[in-house]
Amino acid sequence: MARQGSGSACRAIYKGFVEWHKGVREDGKDSYAEPLPSQMNDLCLGLWMVSDKEKPIDSRRAMIQTVETSPLYEAWPDTVARDLTQMKQAIYENDFLLLGKVAEENALAMHATMIAAKPAILYWLPESVAAMHKIWNWRKEGLNLFFTMDAGPNLKLLFLKKDEASVKSLLPDLQTLSLFPSRKL
Numbered sequence: 001m002a003r004q005g006s007g008s009a010c011r012a013i014y015k016g017f018v019e020w021h022k023g024v025r026e027d028g029k030d031s032y033a034e035p036l037p038s039q040m041n042d043l044c045l046g047l048w049m050v051s052d053k054e055k056p057i058d059s060r061r062a063m064i065q066t067v068e069t070s071p072l073y074e075a076w077p078d079t080v081a082r083d084l085t086q087m088k089q090a091i092y093e094n095d096f097l098l099l100g101k102v103a104e105e106n107a108l109a110m111h112a113t114m115i116a117a118k119p120a121i122l123y124w125l126p127e128s129v130a131a132m133h134k135i136w137n138w139r140k141e142g143l144n145l146f147f148t149m150d151a152g153p154n155l156k157l158l159f160l161k162k163d164e165a166s167v168k169s170l171l172p173d174l175q176t177l178s179l180f181p182s183r184k185l
Contacts, residue, residue, distance in 0.1 A: 016180060017091050019084070038091045039180040040099070044164055046157035046176040048147075050127035059151040062114060062121045069118040076113050079106070100146030100158050107148040114151070125153045138170065 014035040023030035057065070067073055083106045090099035114121040128149070135147050135157070143166055147155040159167050161178065168174060 019088070036088070036091060038094075040091070040094055040096065041180045042161040043096065043099075043179045044159050044161055044167075044176055045179055046159065046167060046171070046174040048131055048155040048157055048171065048174060050125055050131060050155070051153045055123060055152055057121055062117075062151055065121060066114050066117045070113050070116045072113040072116040076109075079109050083109075096158075096160055097144065100144070103148040103158060104146045107150075111149065123149075123152050128153045128155065131155050134170075143167070143170075 013033055016039050017036040018033050019036055020033050021031060022028075023032070025031075083102050086098065086102045087106075089095070090102060111122075111124065114123070132147065132155070135145055135155075138145055144160060144163060145167060146158045148158065149155055157167065157171075157174070164176065168176070
C-alpha cells in the first residue's frame with residue numbers, strides 16, 4: 001500500500017537499513033521493501049536544510065521525464081545495481097567510509113541523470129552546491145562526513161557518533177538523529 005503512494009515509501013515501513021526491491025511488473029505491484037539484518041549503531045544522520053520551498057517539479061513527474069528524455073538514464077539501472085552491492089557490503093562489514101562514499105556518489109549520479117533530461121531537472125540551489133563544497137573541504141581536513149540527496153535541494157549528512165560534536169560545531173543548527181539508538185539494559 002505504501003508503495004502505491006510513492007515508489008520509495010515502502011522503505012519507511014521498517015526501521016534501520018531497508019532494501020527496496022523494484023520488481024519486474026510494469027504496474028510495480030511486485031515491488032516491496034525488506035529490512036536488512038545489520039545495523040551501524042554509531043551512524044548519525046543530519047539534515048542540512050537549504051530551502052523549505054516547494055520543489056519546481058514533483059518527484060514522480062521528474063522521474064517520468066528523466067526516464068523518457070535523459071541520455072544518461074540507460075546506464076542508471078546498472079549504476080544502482082553496482083551501488084546496491086557495494087552498499088550492502090558496507091552495511092554488513094560495518095564500513096562507514098564505504099557506505100558514505102557509495103551514498104554520495106549515487107546521489108550525484110542520480111542528479112546528473114536528471115540534469116541531463118530534456119528540459120533539465122535541477123533541484124540544486126547555489127546553497128546546495130556551496131554545502132557540497134564545504135563537506136568535501138571538511139573531509140579533506142580529516143572529518144569523515146558524507147552527504148546524500150534525494151529529489152530536492154537539501155542535503156542529508158552521514159557521520160559517526162564520535163564526530164557529532166565536530167559536525168555540530170561547524171553546523172550548529174543541523175538537525176541530527178542517531179539511526180540505531182543504543183539500547184539500555
